[in-house]
Amino acid sequence: MQACGIIVEYNPFHYGHQHHLKKAKEISGATCIIACMSGNFLQRGEPAIIDKFKRTQMAIDQGVDIVIELPYAHTVQHSDQFAYGAVNLLNELGVSSICFGSEQGDISSFFKSYQAYQENKEDFDSTLKQELALGKSFPLASNVAFEAIGLGHTNNSLDLSKPNNILGFSYVKSIHAIDPSIKAITIKRLQSSYHDQTITSPYASATSIRHELIKQQAFTATVSPTLPASSKHYLETYKHETGIWHTWEAYFSLLQYRVLTMSAEELQMIHGVDEGFEHRLKRTAKDVMSFQEWIDILKTKRYTQTRIQRMFVHLLTNTSKAAIHSIQVDKKAPYIRLLGMSQQGKDYLNQTKKNRTVPIMTQLNRNIPMMMTLDERATDAYYAVIPRHLRKQLRMQEFQPPYQT
Amino acid sequence: MQACGIIVEYNPFHYGHQHHLKKAKEISGATCIIACMSGNFLQRGEPAIIDKFKRTQMAIDQGVDIVIELPYAHTVQHSDQFAYGAVNLLNELGVSSICFGSEQGDISSFFKSYQAYQENKEDFDSTLKQELALGKSFPLASNVAFEAIGLGHTNNSLDLSKPNNILGFSYVKSIHAIDPSIKAITIKRLQSSYHDQTITSPYASATSIRHELIKQQAFTATVSPTLPASSKHYLETYKHETGIWHTWEAYFSLLQYRVLTMSAEELQMIHGVDEGFEHRLKRTAKDVMSFQEWIDILKTKRYTQTRIQRMFVHLLTNTSKAAIHSIQVDKKAPYIRLLGMSQQGKDYLNQTKKNRTVPIMTQLNRNIPMMMTLDERATDAYYAVIPRHLRKQLRMQEFQPPYQT
Structure with a gap:
């Protein structure tokens, strides 16, 4: 059985992702699709709209065979580190190919650029x-x-300069560094640009879909055509169970509280707080009334919104520079966290068992230091905005068997 | 003009306090009453039901002439340190006497015990x-x-073994240590025991009054007779403006978030987290659903509820052992924070200006290190549970002139 790897966030799973999945199978000829997915916080420094467990179910229901989690230490990072972490894990699972969406859509351009x-x-x-x-x-x-x-x-x-070409270029670089025998495949993205805020077709960007969902807090006639029924189901269920779809605004009070009660020296120890930014945080924290207002005040040419958001994720999860530096992100992965699998995925994992040198973890395990500690903290920080009586059962999902069909 | 000092929390101001005030004036013969009041967090490790600004107004309206704030570093502490801080400040303002309520009610017993x-x-x-x-x-x-x-x-x-006798004994010790010429006066408390949870007379304890207010979220026929009209007015206004009366439960989510996202080593740096208690905090944090449940799980003979509550206040305000140790609490006070005054109080301050060696601060000033930094943090942590759009204006009170009549 051959496997093709994909690197995803599914925030949420939409028709563009469905197309990507179909094309990955077609072009690679693989019978097993392995998705390396960001956890509760995402590459561009944002909380996912619903948690990683529901997003895993979305993915498996839509035809992904195995979902593994990209650890926090690799996820909330610039594209090279994100790509390296994901390709490294997919390689450990023995994928023959990796298929990614890009604005460009032609792999030879990536190879030419890589060579240059x-x-x-x-x-x-x-x-x-x-x-x-x-x-x-x-x-x-x-x-x-x-x-x-x-x-x-x-x-x-x-x-x-296009976001998915940048990521794709990072994937190609990582594949060359880790195992050049993995076949890189790209398909042209159908959905509109990542930065698009408005829905213009059923192949809408995840950004525009989230924007509409959060604004309307419901499945309007605008947003409904952009989401498969299963995505709607999980989005609805999550909101029904927890009362919310996660946005940065929900975390604003926690962030403001943190900055106001920390010294500049303590802030400076947080990963991503560099070049005196701790002072700007302290100065601005007392007057702001929303996350967006704070970002607008903080952002500059040098400090892009994404960079500030990543820093805010690290502040929220209390991730220090020392913690990140203690993880050797360019080394062999210490574990592969399995979030979900189909029967096909299960068969694949059984068949390839002998070739694996990295342990598959089906739940959080605190004996594996730092990298998993950060994953656990990310989960706790993520659920901090959920009603108090639900937090225990939500975090307990970290200790339950992977989702299986 | 002679001044008499009193040491108060007014959480909230009730008929027992009114009696104390009247008796302090009568017995001392003073024409100016100076109250040294706890700020937003109190000696027994609790958030005050309403903020220090409204409690200052309550006090001045009821006949107190000057309200000064006992700094955070002295307030959330055992009785000796609390007493020392308060007596020290009252002494700097030149009081001739200090009058406190006690279960005993006879000062000669205190003197005899002190001598022994x-x-x-x-x-x-x-x-x-x-x-x-x-x-x-x-x-x-x-x-x-x-x-x-x-x-x-x-x-x-x-x-x-009685709580107000213990505090009184600490006051007597501090008076002897700081300036034995200050006359110690005690009156017998009319209100029921501090620990009483139910209202049995108009002289109800502050604990029983808060208990009833929080439970009913209104001025019922039970609680109304225990509070002067002005206290009701300020309690009502505060709730109308902010939506809440402060309780520990309102801070539960922040505390849980803090413990879950901190390492044991970081917890151990917090003032009051001793003897491996950081591990008990980490172990219990993930399963609890309320503050009271957490306290019930954590408390032991050695770790009383009060001790744990003080530790939680320090955790909430991020007050480290190092910060507390950097403040020489047994030395001359660095400042006197004035929260409110009557015309009589203003005259007293003008008349005694020449004798003062400690500066009176009418607002927060960040150039005075640590002790005031902790006061500011306490305010920010206290308001963290208030709706986000109100926090700025509430914290701005720290930079407005003292309340004056």
């Missing part, structure tokens, strides 16, 4: 460093560095 | 140490130590 990048890595790195020193944000500095080695979006077939 | 205590201090201290080492709580160990030097409640006119 490899040949000019030193130039790229020195330009990147210069631009960062000039106060540019990481995405902007990367753009200039790509431009400098002939990979700018004006002169290259791969536009590396 | 002074003469047998070494025996007392060594017995106390022994008993603490045996695992007794501080109040229980103190009782045995008093017994050992002939001051047990069976053989002494002063029963040092």
Whole structure:
């Protein structure tokens, strides 16, 4: 049995994801699809709209065979580290291919760019460093560095200013670093741009779908056509059970409380609080009345919304620089956390058992230090905004068997 | 003009307090009453039912001439440190007498006990140490130590197992240590025992009044006769403005979130988390659904409810052992925070200006380190459970002139 890996957040699972899944099966020829999925907090520094357990069920119901969790230490990070963590885990599970969606949609552009990048890595790195020193944000500095080695979006077939091309490029780099025999596949995204806030077709972006769901707090005629019935079911069930769909605004009071009761020195120990940003946090915390207001006050060219959001996730989960540094993120994964599987997925795991050197964990286990501690904390911080009498049973899901069909 | 000092929490101001105030004026012959009042968190480790600003207004309206705040570093502490901080501040304001309520009601008993205590201090201290080492709580160990030097409640006119006698004894000790020329006065408490949970007369204890208010969330026929009209007015106004009367339950989610996202090592740095209690906190946090449930699980003979509550206040305000140790609580006060005054109080402050060596602060000032930082944090932690759009204006009260009539 051959497996194809995909790297997902499913926030929530929509028709674009369904298309991706179908195409991944078709093109790879694999009979087992393994999704490496972000947990309760996501790559761009946001709480997922519903928890990882419900999102796992969405995925399995839609035809994914195995869902594993990308650990927190890899998830709330820039694209290279996110990609490395995910490809590393998929490789441990023996996938023959990895299929990702991109704005570009043609893998040869990725390979050409990768080759040029490899040949000019030193130039790229020195330009990147210069631009960062000039106060540019990481995405902007990367753009200039790509431009400098002939990979700018004006002169290259791969536009590396587009979010899914950037991620895809990181996947290709990680595949080369970890196991170049894994076949990289890309398909063109059908859904609108990641940054789109409005729904314009059934292939709407997850951002626009969430935007509409949160605004209306219901499945309106606008949003309904963009979601498979099973996604609607799980979104509805979660809200019915907990009373909420998660947004940053729900965590605003916790964040404000944290900043107001921490010293600048303590803030400075949080991963992502750099270059004196602790003082800006302290200065602004007392006057703000919403998360969005706070972001608007804090963000600059250098401190993008995504960067600040990631920092806020680390603050919420109390993730220190020391904790992140103690995890050797570029080394062998200490565990693979299994969240769900189909019968097909189960068969695959049984058949490939002998080849595996990394343990599969079906629940949280506190004997594995730091990386899993962060996963547990992320879960506790995530559920902190749920009514108090439900928290215990929700966190207990961490200790129950994986979802299985 | 002569001043008499009183040490209060007014949580809330009731007829027992009114009686205390009247008697303090009568017996001392003073024309100015100065109240040293706990801020937003109280000596026994609880949030005050309404904030210090409204409680100041209650006090001034009822005839107190000056209200100063007992700093957080002195308030959420055992009786000796609480008493020392308060007497120290009242002494700086030049009071001639200090009047306190007690179960005993006769000052000569306090003096006799104090003399016996002074003469047998070494025996007392060594017995106390022994008993603490045996695992007794501080109040229980103190009782045995008093017994050992002939001051047990069976053989002494002063029963040092009663909460207000204990506090009174601490006041008498502090007066002797700071300035023995201050006249100590005590009156017998009219209201029922501090620990009483039910209202049995108009002179009800603050505990029973709060209990009834919180339970009914209104001024019932039971609670109304126990409160002067002005107290009702301020309690009502506060609830109308903020939506709540503060209880520990309102802070439960914040406390649980804190414990779940902190490491045992970080918990151990919090003032009051001693002897491995951090592990008990971590172990119990995940299963509890209310503050009372948590206290019931945590408390032991050694860890009394009061001790645990104080620890929870320090956890909520992120007050570290290092912060408390950096404040030399037995030294000269760095400032006197003025919360409110009558015209009489203002005249007194003007007349005594020349004699003062400690600055009077009419608002928070961040240039005075640590002690005031803790006061500010206490305010921010206290308001963390208020609706987000009100927090800014509530905390702004820290920067407005004192209440004045």
